[in-house]
Amino acid sequence: xxxxxxxxxxxxxKTQHMAKAAENLxxxxxxxxxxxxxxxxxxxxxxxxxxxxxxKLTNYGKIYLEYVKSGLAEFKSGxxxxxxxLDENSGQINLGFTxxxxxxxxxxxxxxFQEEKNNDxxxxxxxxxxxxxxxxxxxDDKLDIVFASQPTFQGANDQINCYHLVDQRMxxxxxxxxxxxxxxxxTLKELAEYPxxxxxxxxxxxxxxxxxxxxxxxxxxxVFEADEDHTIIGFVxxxxxxxxxxxxxxxxxxxxxxxxxxxxxxxxxxxxxxxANHFLTPVVNRxxxxxxxxxxxxxxxxxxxx
Numbered sequence: 237x238x239x240x241x242x243x244x245x246x247x248x249x250k251t252q253h254m255a256k257a258a259e260n261l262x263x264x265x266x267x268x269x270x271x272x273x274x275x276x277x278x279x280x281x282x283x284x285x286x287x288x289x290x291x292k293l294t295n296y297g298k299i300y301l302e303y304v305k306s307g308l309a310e311f312k313s314g315x316x317x318x319x320x321x322l323d324e325n326s327g328q329i330n331l332g333f334t335x336x337x338x339x340x341x342x343x344x345x346x347x348x349f350q351e352e353k354n355n356d357x358x359x360x361x362x363x364x365x366x367x368x369x370x371x372x373x374x375x376d377d378k379l380d381i382v383f384a385s386q387p388t389f390q391g392a393n394d395q396i397n398c399y400h401l402v403d404q405r406m407x408x409x410x411x412x413x414x415x416x417x418x419x420x421x422x423t424l425k426e427l428a429e430y431p432x433x434x435x436x437x438x439x440x441x442x443x444x445x446x447x448x449x450x451x452x453x454x455x456x457x458x459v460f461e462a463d464e465d466h467t468i469i470g471f472v473x474x475x476x477x478x479x480x481x482x483x484x485x486x487x488x489x490x491x492x493x494x495x496x497x498x499x500x501x502x503x504x505x506x507x508x509x510x511x512a513n514h515f516l517t518p519v520v521n522r523x524x525x526x527x528x529x530x531x532x533x534x535x536x537x538x539x540x541x542x
Contacts, residue, residue, distance in 0.1 A: 237278060239311070241271040242304050245283065248272060249301050252290050326357040327519030332370040333362070333383040334440065335464035337506065340485045341402070341542060342383060349526050358519055366463050367440030371396060374511055380520045381527075382509040385440020397510045399528055402535045404504040404542050405483040406444070408495040409468070411475045417493040424452045424499050431459040431477035433468045441504060445480050448501050483542065503541060 248257040248268065258268045276283050283297035293301060333342045342362070349355055363373065367384040371392055374382045383401065387393070408427055410416045416426060428449075434456070435441045449456055459477050462468050468479050472492050480497070482504045487494070508527055510516060516524070535542065 238271070238274070239308075241275050242308060244268055244271045245275055246301065246304060246308065248284070248291075249293055249297065252287070252292055254291065322517055323519070325354040325519070326359075327517050328359045328361065329520055329523055330361045330363065330378065330380045331383070331523075332373060332379040332381070333364060334367055334370065334385065335364060335466070336404070336441070336482050336484065336504075337383045338364055339465075339487075341506065345527050345530060348530060349523055352526075358523070366436070366438040368392075368438050371509060374509055377511070377514075380510070380516065381524060383506060383527075384509065385444070385504065386507060387440065387509075388437075388443055395512055397512050399508040399510075399524075401506045401508050401527065401531045402542050404506055406448075406480055406497065406501055406504055407483055408497050409472045409479040409481050409492045410495065411472055411478075412493055413475055414478065414493075416478070416495065419495060421496045421498045424448060424454055424497065424501070427478050427480070427497075428454045428456055430457075432456040433471045433477045433479040434458045434461050435468070436461040436463050439463055441482065444502050444504055448480070448499075452499060485542075506542075 244257070244261060244263070247261055248254065251257040251260065254265055254268060258265045261268065272283060279296075279300070281296040281300075282294050283300060284291045285294050331342070331346075346360055350358065363370070363379060365373075367387050370379065370382045370384050371387040373379045375392075375395055386398075387396075408416075408422050410422075410427075410430075414430070416422050416430075435445060460471055462471070465481055465484055468481060469484075469487065469492055471477065472479050480501075483494075508524065510520075510524060534540070
């Protein structure tokens with residue numbers, strides 16, 4: 237069914253005059269007649285009937301008109317929504333990030349982005365979770381951009397574009413009741429004397445910490461696994477064990493004691509992910525490039541960790 241023919245039908249129903257409708261539409265009367273006849277042939281019903289020198293809708297035409305007007309309104313609404321999404325100054329960004337990123341990096345970058353000219357109307361929808369789940373949501377088109385660790389599930393790297401953003405310090409977390417809290421730094425071997433509160437297998441941080449201990453030839457005694465930072469901190473605070481977590485700038489310093497690790501431990505690399513071979517709206521592309529440029533200028537070039 238031709239969308240233009242439906243628009244012609246609505247105009248003719250409004251004017252109930254073939255010549256006037258054709259003039260309003262900017263087409264010839266034969267073209268209008270052909271369009272209406274095509275609709276009637278497809279529907280197998282008459283839409284109009286003669287009314288003196290004019291025409292009027294049949295009962296079938298009146299019923300059909302209400303559906304056509306509703307459908308055209310929906311089409312217009314959809315087109316307007318797409319146009320808004322493609323507007324680089326007022327589009328929408330579905331942004332996913334890990335729990336760690338919500339502490340500072342994500343609100344920092346979004347705030348700086350929205351301070352720039354013409355960005356104040358850009359809307360962000362925020363989604364928080366663990367790395368593997370976020371990357372799966374990206375592949376399922378639920379998210380436009382993800383800030384996270386390297387995903388660990390098989391085949392993910394072939395389906396995503398990966399851009400390094402910044403590196404984050406990894407620190408030891410111990411309770412103030414723990415003897416290690418009196419230290420200025422600690423080794424992995426000293427930490428391994430205590431039970432560990434650890435990141436779960438779904439977290440991108442898990443493989444980083446596993447690698448640290450593997451290189452040191454140490455096997456930590458894990459008593460509990462969690463997905464997010466504050467659960468780990470809570471268990472450390474109440475003396476259930478020690479942990480290795482990334483630097484969390486908003487962490488209350490009275491919750492746990494954060495100690496540098498004197499071993500040559502890994503940092504936590506943070507990446508920006510987009511779906512490979514996938515269309516990005518102008519505003520998503522702009523925020524992606526802004527994030528990469530901002531982190532390059534303010535962190536990478538200065539050899540600065542977050």
